[in-house]
Amino acid sequence: MLKHWPPLGTLRGFEAAARLGSFHKAAEELHLTQSAISQQIRSLEAYLEQPLFFRSGRSVSLTDAGHDLLSTTQALLQQLAVGIRRLGQYHKPNQLVLNTTPTFARHWLLPRLEDFRRQHPEVDLWIFSTDEVPDMTSQTIDLAVRDDISSQAECSFKVLHADRLYPACHPSLLAVPSEQRTTLHGEREMDWSHWAVEAGIDVGQKDQGLNFSDPGLLLDAACAGLGIALVSQLLSRQARANGLLQPLVEDTIRGPNWALLTHRDSENNPLARSFSEWLLSNLAAGSPVT
Known part of the structure; x- marks a missing residue:
């Protein structure tokens, strides 16, 4: 790796002159003098x-x-321009950053996002x-809704x-x-050992079969008819309403607790309050999207 890099300005000047085929035109584009480009x-x-x-004379060629x-310089400058433009997402005036699990996002939140946008278009x-629990003290996150999270500092x-879970x-x-x-x-609560201990009902579950680390993929597999699964009442509401899932028995067992973490800097944020109130209302309603 080079110990020293040429100044970015020289690369911009080179790229403009090479693309335009003229030091004079490059100077005009970059608002410099021709001698500066030279x-x-x-x-x-x-x-x-x-x-x-x-x-x-006045003409130049590569x-x-x-x-x-x-080609290298153009790729570099384009990537840099995209990266700088992307930074704009970090200071949007009405931005609200929500962390959650991919399963909750896909199976519960996504079907209801249209309702949230309709009620709160300003957010x-x-x-x-993320699969991993975020560190709210070091990451730019306003809210987190997860079933694998506990209290954190500054939140x-x-x-x-x-x-609740059911087969x-x-x-x-x-x-x-x-x-x-x-x-x-x-995995975790979706392991059939919990059902065997807490419900004690044989619904035909076997020790062998297909194994999933992602509870959302497990739910997708059950909805696709690949087999029987222990699924979340909360996350399966939409699938049941759509006729993709049928309980094997009416019994249920304890499942995970879904929790909300709010960073202290966002506790008085009206956008965060809007989302939290909407979230609580929809969780309390307990009905699928119609």
């Missing part, structure tokens, strides 16, 4: 220890080395979904919903003998 090019050539342009450097919501903590499958599997159904296994 000096930048000479400086860059001295740094690289080889010529980049053939000069013939050497082979110049052609090679032009520029950024959904930041208020509130349990929103005590979930279910696609309705098409109900006609299949229980011993022929594939068992879909999840």
